[in-house]
Amino acid sequence: MKFVDLTLPMKKGMPFYPSGLHTPFSAEKTAEIGANGREIRRIEMGSHCGTHIDGMTHFLKNGWSVDKIPLSILVGPAYLVNLGKLPQDSVITRKDVSDRLPKGRKIERLLLRADWSRFWEKKQYFNGWPHLSEDCCSFIAEKGIKLAGFDFPSPDETFTGKNLDSPNHKFFLKKKIVLIEYLTNLGKLKPGNIFLIALPLRIAGGDGSPSRVVAYNI
Numbered sequence: 169m170k171f172v173d174l175t176l177p178m179k180k181g182m183p184f185y186p187s188g189l190h191t192p193f194s195a196e197k198t199a200e201i202g203a204n205g206r207e208i209r210r211i212e213m214g215s216h217c218g219t220h221i222d223g224m225t226h227f228l229k230n231g232w233s234v235d236k237i238p239l240s241i242l243v244g245p246a247y248l249v250n251l252g253k254l255p256q257d258s259v260i261t262r263k264d265v266s267d268r269l270p271k272g273r274k275i276e277r278l279l280l281r282a283d284w285s286r287f288w289e290k291k292q293y294f295n296g297w298p299h300l301s302e303d304c305c306s307f308i309a310e311k312g313i314k315l316a317g318f319d320f321p322s323p324d325e326t327f328t329g330k331n332l333d334s335p336n337h338k339f340f341l342k343k344k345i346v347l348i349e350y351l352t353n354l355g356k357l358k359p360g361n362i363f364l365i366a367l368p369l370r371i372a373g374g375d376g377s378p379s380r381v382v383a384y385n386i
């Protein structure tokens with residue numbers, strides 16, 4: 169098996185969601201080999217930093233925090249759909265996804281590749297990323313999918329104050345559909361059947377957690 173790392177590297181200066189509510193990543197040394205005989209760091213970051221998994225409690229009062237998401241959902245066979253290199257402001261429709269899924273087969277985990285990770289560390293990343301139509305979200309729920317992952321920041325379009333605030337997040341999380349955001353390297357896998365391992369830190373009550381996400385084709 170050839171593992172592909174679908175995780176963005178965590179480093180100082182990495183972009184973070186620009187809403188004013190998130191904390192940038194830092195990992196300052198608090199001990200050094202020369203001075204202290206060991207190296208230790210203080211890591212600071214927001215709970216939705218880099219490649220991460222959302223707990224239901226990101227938007228809901230009750231439900232799974234990241235430590236409560238069943239491992240049986242986070243690890244297992246998945247299906248990777250290649251939507252092509254989507255341009256700015258794309259809306260991913262029910263048809264876009266349903267046409268690319270094998271008919272009559274149960275799919276529990278779905279990853280959507282839009283090649284948006286090409287803009288990571290560029291201004292465009294947080295400007296008009298692809299998002300899912302309401303009908304596309306309904307389709308994913310109807311299919312019985314338990315986990316959906318994306319190589320863009322969110323299944324929702326940017327909240328401007330004029331549109332609804334994160335309706336797709338709320339829809340998925342209410343249905344206990346686990347979300348993985350900011351994936352990368354999906355182009356290194358063949359579209360179709362993969363085995364997925366996506367593990368958030370076991371943060372008690374965590375609303376989200378940076379996660380190491382890897383997969384291989386099966």
Ligand SMILES: [Zn+2]
Pocket residue numbers: 216220221222226349376
């Ligand atoms: Zn998130």
